[in-house]
Amino acid sequence: MDRSLPRALPRSRPLTYVLAGVLAAGGLAALTPLARAADTELARNGGFESGLDGWSCTANSGAVVTSPVHGGTKALQATPAGSDNARCAQTVTVKPNSTYTLSGWARGSYVYLGASGTGTTDVSTWTQSAPDWQRLATTFTTGASTTSVTIYTHGWYGTGAYQADDLSLLGPGGDPVRIPATPTGLTAGTATATTVPLAWPAVTGADAYRVYQGGTLVATVTGTSYTATGLTPSTAYSFQVSAANSAGESAKSTAVTATTTSGGGGGGGGQLPAHALVGYLHASFANGSGYTRMADVPDSWDVIDLAFGEPTSVTSGDIRFTLCPVTQCPNAESEADFKAAIKAKQAAGKKVLISIGGQNGQVQLATTAARDTFVSSVSKIIDDYGLDGLDIDFEGHSLSLQTGDTDFRNPTSPVVVNLIAAVKTLKARYGAKFVLTMAPETFFVQLGHQYYGSGPWGGQDPRAGAYLPVIHALRDDLTLLHVQDYNSGSIMGLDNQYHSMGGADFHIAMTDMLLTGFPVAGNPDRVFPPLRPDQVAIGLPASTQAGNGYTTPAEVTKALDCLTKKTGCGSYQTHGSWPALRGLMTWSINWDRYDNGEFSRNFDAYSWS
Known part of the structure; x- marks a missing residue:
């Protein structure tokens, strides 16, 4: 990405002329596509009334302030650094092949509002200079398999602090992501002196699986198998597995126990001592x-x-x-x-x-x-x-x-x-x-x-x-x-x-x-x-x-x-x-x-x- 400052946006027509044109073309009915009845508010804590809940800001750059605010009692203030643009973002569940409107209010210089991971064309809009609150808005359509997008706001490297408030994402609500069920059927295969192979059936909705050895997390994998290595010969080990996705982690499965063989020497198999x-x-x-x-x-x-x-x-x-x-x-x-x-x-x-x-x-x-x-x-x-x-x-x-x-x-x-x-x-x-x-x-x-x-x-x-x-x-x-x-x-x-x-x-x-x-x-x-x-x-x-x-x-x-x-x-x-x-x-x-x-x-x- 070019670190030079972006060129100014083209000056837009005054809002009064835009509204006049809309009314002349068909009255207030022409505005209805911006607020379809089926649309719901998908941004969480877009007014920052609950602090930074739901938002993640790079390099600890974000904070909540009580002044200036656009609506309510609080707003976001984020301060870019020389190597950080103070990006604050959250991931939202959406539906495939659907249209969404992203909007918000901003103050400051070079403030951006955008969406990534849309599955089509990622979008952003920005203001070069907003000494007072200015509305930013853009729309996008999700791809055929897109179920989540990331919405964000950020400033520019080394510039002053910016403020953002009342961020909104309107559109069809996506099916909520739920924590997957607890895996069942965990089995241990034939152990060697230093390894134990594990396998389990897939869990619907799981993006990853977390493997625990003696209650301690030792691996996160995307498949349904894992081989524990670096074990001690002639030793009993207990294993569990959980399923995870963006909503969280399931409870751990029922534990299985396996005992390594007596083994001997350094042997093959790339085996190393436990430490x-x-x-x-x-x-x-x-x-x-x-x-x-x-x-x-x-x-x-x-x-x-x-x-x-x-x-x-x-x-x-x-x-x-x-x-x-x-x-x-x-x-x-x-x-x-x-x-x-x-x-x-x-x-x-x-x-x-x-x-x-x-x-x-x-x-x-x-x-x-x-x-x-x-x-x-x-x-x-x-x-x-x-x-x-x-x-x-x-x-x-x-x-x-x-x-x-x-x-x-x-x-x-x-x-x-x-x-x-x-x-x-x-x-x-x-x-x-x-x-x-x-x-x-x-x-x-x-x-x-x-x-x-x-x-x-x-x-x-x-x-x-x-x-x-x-x-x-x-x-x-x-x-x-x-x-x-x-x-x-x-x-x-x-x-x-x-x-x-x-x-x-x-x-x-x-x-x-x-x-x-x-x-x-x-x-x-x-x-x-x-x-x-x-x-x-x-x-x-x-x-x-x-x-x-x-x-x-x-x-x-x-x-x-x-x-x-x-x-x-x-x-x-x-x-x-x-x-x-x-x-x-x-x-x-x-x-x-x-x-x-x-x-x-x-x-x-x-x-x-």
């Missing part, structure tokens, strides 16, 4: 942290990411992995010893992955040829070293969403589409045992809450949130997402407050967004769905030398306590508690050893119950 520690091993290069041989990686580490597989060029898709040469790493093992050590780690239940990218490894799969080369070259690395899967650590300009993606649910950028297709091909090639992890920077995930698809407004990079379509498309294949909560600036949480690196609140706010879901670029109609807690780990630097945003063990413990037990929370209050949170990721195993193992010791000592 895992993930670390990167500097296998292909040397830096000040020193070289760590694979055989010397401490047992604390459950997932070992080999850093890094790198492209031969940015656009080739050809990925190569080479062990650090002895000229740089004098104590490096031979390739044969390295492969033997990988097998020993796997026998002990550890997962070893190839990590693609890193700070210097930019990968852009702009063509199908590059996509296919990526698949074949990554497969060769996995096969040569007998690895368990892939970690995507694309940073910097790798995703390059400036090509025009604006909807994470329907990406069109070849760079994104080809990456998704390549990873799905790898997943299909190796099957359920394939472990897939991602380590994006906060800029490319949580910053999508503010700027995704919004263009370079206020100096913001249009690639903010660039990982969102990749994560969303691969969420059913994704084993673990560990966003890098470091080397980042301040980011706004779901509380509409900015949080800075290095403290518990930052990790709590960033993780809560992933587990709760969040509106993308402040759009309440475009919500990024939550991930399962077993799919999420917190990414941290292992020491002060490893990256900006180092967090002390005490603050890491506070973050884990808040997220898994909802105790010891600071200024940020989470939207739930997630005892099934998978764990922590760090850059890196080498830096942790350099720092005498402080990071891994703190993780090992943490009590998850």
